[in-house]
Amino acid sequence: MELCLLSLIYNKPLEITADECFLRYYNCWVSDKGSDLPEFSAVGYVDDREFMNYNSESHLARPVTRWMEKNEGPEYWEGQTQGLKGDESAFRRNVRIAVSRFNQTGGIHIVQLMYGCELRDDGTTQGYRQHGYDGREFTYLDTQNGMWIPTMNEAQITTQRWNSPEERSGEIQKNYLENICIEWLKKYIEYGREELERRVRPEVKVWGHNQQDGTTRLQCLVYGFHPRPVDVKWMRNGEDHIPSYEMTPILPHPDGTYQIRVSVDVPTQEANTYFRHVDHSSLEETLAKKYEPDNGTQLVMIICIACGIFAFIAVAVGVGIYCYKKKGKGYKTTGTSDASSDSSNPKA
Numbered sequence: 001m002e003l004c005l006l007s008l009i010y011n012k013p014l015e016i017t018a019d020e021c022f023l024r025y026y027n028c029w030v031s032d033k034g035s036d037l038p039e040f041s042a043v044g045y046v047d048d049r050e051f052m053n054y055n056s057e058s059h060l061a062r063p064v065t066r067w068m069e070k071n072e073g074p075e076y077w078e079g080q081t082q083g084l085k086g087d088e089s090a091f092r093r094n095v096r097i098a099v100s101r102f103n104q105t106g107g108i109h110i111v112q113l114m115y116g117c118e119l120r121d122d123g124t125t126q127g128y129r130q131h132g133y134d135g136r137e138f139t140y141l142d143t144q145n146g147m148w149i150p151t152m153n154e155a156q157i158t159t160q161r162w163n164s165p166e167e168r169s170g171e172i173q174k175n176y177l178e179n180i181c182i183e184w185l186k187k188y189i190e191y192g193r194e195e196l197e198r199r200v201r202p203e204v205k206v207w208g209h210n211q212q213d214g215t216t217r218l219q220c221l222v223y224g225f226h227p228r229p230v231d232v233k234w235m236r237n238g239e240d241h242i243p244s245y246e247m248t249p250i251l252p253h254p255d256g257t258y259q260i261r262v263s264v265d266v267p268t269q270e271a272n273t274y275f276r277h278v279d280h281s282s283l284e285e286t287l288a289k290k291y292e293p294d295n296g297t298q299l300v301m302i303i304c305i306a307c308g309i310f311a312f313i314a315v316a317v318g319v320g321i322y323c324y325k326k327k328g329k330g331y332k333t334t335g336t337s338d339a340s341s342d343s344s345n346p347k348a
Contacts, residue, residue: 021047021196023185024116029091031099031109040088045116046188047196048228049256054084067192098133101154109134115173117181127177146174199282200226200257204289206276216268218291220276223259231279234264235288242266 027042038055045051051068054061061080063069095111115129129141139148139155139162147170148159162169189196202225208216222232228250234242245264252258266274271291278287 020118020120021185021189022116022118023181023188024114027087027091027113029088029095029111031095031111032107040091042084042087046185046192049192049196051188051192052080054081056088059085065192065195067195068188071191098138098154101157102133115177117177117185119182119185125178125182127174127181129173129177141170141173141177143174143177146170195256196227198226200224201282202230202278202280202287204276204278204287206289206291208271208291208293210268211265214268215265216271217263217265218271218274219261219263220289221259221261222276222278224253224257225259225280225282226257227281228258229281230258230260232260232262233277234262234274235277236266236270236274 024045030037038057040056043053051065112132117127131138137151148162150159202222205221208218248261250260276289
């Protein structure tokens with residue numbers, strides 16, 4: 001499942017900022033039934049919070065949050081389920097077409113889709129829709145002109161068909177992203193406002209490890225915060241011009257909060273002059289924490305925290321919750337859900 005999550009190369013960076021809300025769907029089809037992954041999976045997010053999912057093992061669209069379960073009834077979820085069953089059939093067909101286009105005869109292959117929309121505080125919006133194959137971008141929608149743009153030779157036939165006067169797929173998707181998607185985003189935000197707008201202060205742990213070259217690797221774990229956007233810096237004497245550092249992705253906790261870890265190598269004799277600065281919307285002022293050597297008990301605590309996070313991610317990956325989605329040609333909208341409003345996914 002990690003392949004579905006991480007390997008698609010997006011045309012648009014998907015960094016989340018504090019002044020925007022987004023609705024985003026990820027869909028995925030895996031060609032090999034013998035793999036550990038469901039053949040087809042779909043997951044929806046509002047502001048980086050998973051709110052629904054579907055896969056080819058359960059054949060059911062289901063709510064993941066209480067606020068979706070509370071505000072949408074059986075008709076909504078039946079509409080989602082029927083639409084996604086149509087998508088499942090379309091993905092099965094399209095993965096066969098893609099394998100043929102690439103002249104491939106075996107192995108595991110993955111067809112992916114990411115689409116969604118953003119609503120910013122200033123009222124402006126943006127949409128995006130991108131298809132991938134085996135971890136590479138296949139084609140994406142130019143939302144200004146409503147035209148599909150191929151990003152590899154094998155996508156030429158597909159984009160020509162989608163852009164044809166008969167299909168007009170780009171225009172249809174552009175209308176969905178600019179209008180229908182935004183309206184559903186507003187509705188979902190209202191449903192989950194209490195949870196989506198909650199503010200949880202970050203916890204900060206700092207530790208160091210002496211290395212053989214006379215340097216110390218300083219590490220800072222920032223965890224338990226919500227919402228996701230956070231700014232973490234190593235600083236010395238009020239300056240943040242640190243020559244090199246490593247930063248992990250922002251990772252989810254089982255309780256809906258997040259963590260991030262940032263490391264930097266510094267001269268050992270200067271290690272105790274470095275501070276970790278954390279800026280987050282839950283804080284009234286920047287949180288600064290100095291590196292201080294300890295007897296190792298703090299490191300044990302940090303390892304326990306990190307192990308819990310990665311165990312949670314491993315379980316999520318294992319059960320196939322996270323992946324990508326694609327709409328099936330010929331599926332008729334029910335008008336009861338956002339996913340059913342995204343009505344046209346033409347054949348590749």
